[in-house]
Amino acid sequence: MKYPYSLVKNSFHSKEAWVNVLLLKYITVPLVFIMVNYTRITPNIISILSMGFGVLSAYYYFSSNVLFGGLMYFISYIFDATDGKVARITKTGKPYGAWMDISIDRLNLTLISTAIAYNYFLSEGDFKLLLLNSLFLGLSFIGSESRYNIDIYKLKNSIKDKDETSTSKYGKWCDKMGLIKEPISLPELFLFYLILSPQFGIEFYSCIIVSLLLVLRILKQQFFWVHVSKSK
Numbered sequence: 153m154k155y156p157y158s159l160v161k162n163s164f165h166s167k168e169a170w171v172n173v174l175l176l177k178y179i180t181v182p183l184v185f186i187m188v189n190y191t192r193i194t195p196n197i198i199s200i201l202s203m204g205f206g207v208l209s210a211y212y213y214f215s216s217n218v219l220f221g222g223l224m225y226f227i228s229y230i231f232d233a234t235d236g237k238v239a240r241i242t243k244t245g246k247p248y249g250a251w252m253d254i255s256i257d258r259l260n261l262t263l264i265s266t267a268i269a270y271n272y273f274l275s276e277g278d279f280k281l282l283l284l285n286s287l288f289l290g291l292s293f294i295g296s297e298s299r300y301n302i303d304i305y306k307l308k309n310s311i312k313d314k315d316e317t318s319t320s321k322y323g324k325w326c327d328k329m330g331l332i333k334e335p336i337s338l339p340e341l342f343l344f345y346l347i348l349s350p351q352f353g354i355e356f357y358s359c360i361i362v363s364l365l366l367v368l369r370i371l372k373q374q375f376f377w378v379h380v381s382k383s384k
């Protein structure tokens with residue numbers, strides 16, 4: 153076996169979202185094992201598959217088929233969660249591939265969330281979610297760009313997170329499991345809004361909740377820059 157199962161299991165980042173590690177790994181790990189050992193699929197092709205299922209998800213949501221819309225996005229997310237692992241295992245990752253992955257993520261987010269808001273408008277005759285979804289997208293992109301700039305700054309200045317040296321039991325458990333410290337992060341928020349909420353007809357309220365959490369996330373990011381400014 154070219155790539156043993158143990159290697160595939162260790163292909164996660166050192167810190168990943170809870171849903172990826174505690175739940176979806178039972179799908180992604182076997183899938184990656186098959187991909188790297190029995191196919192010639194490349195990370196870029198996996199990203200394109202993720203985009204394809206994302207477009208299908210948007211189509212079904214636009215067509216008011218929320219069940220298949222959610223299913224297609226779930227498959228799209230699974231592929232999105234595997235391309236990076238395949239790249240790390242096979243050492244075929246490229247800068248363009250990373251850019252492509254991010255671009256497809258944002259395209260899928262835009263298409264699918266807009267389709268959900270449009271379907272809500274058709275069923276409820278209320279355009280408020282269309283406006284609120286625009287705010288959600290703006291906050292998502294602002295937060296992602298802010299997080300990217302913070303990561304680049306930390307890398308250039310060799311800054312480590314405070315919780316990396318945490319000695320608490322919770323911190324040590326998270327490190328051992330390969331989890332980020334926050335149990336609710338972007339993957340959980342997006343899966344909740346883009347899959348679960350349309351199934352239960354709570355799109356509007358879930359968008360409000362997710363948007364508020366995104367605001368808190370952005371505010372937390374700004375505290376980093378305040379701290380950096382004071383330390384100079």
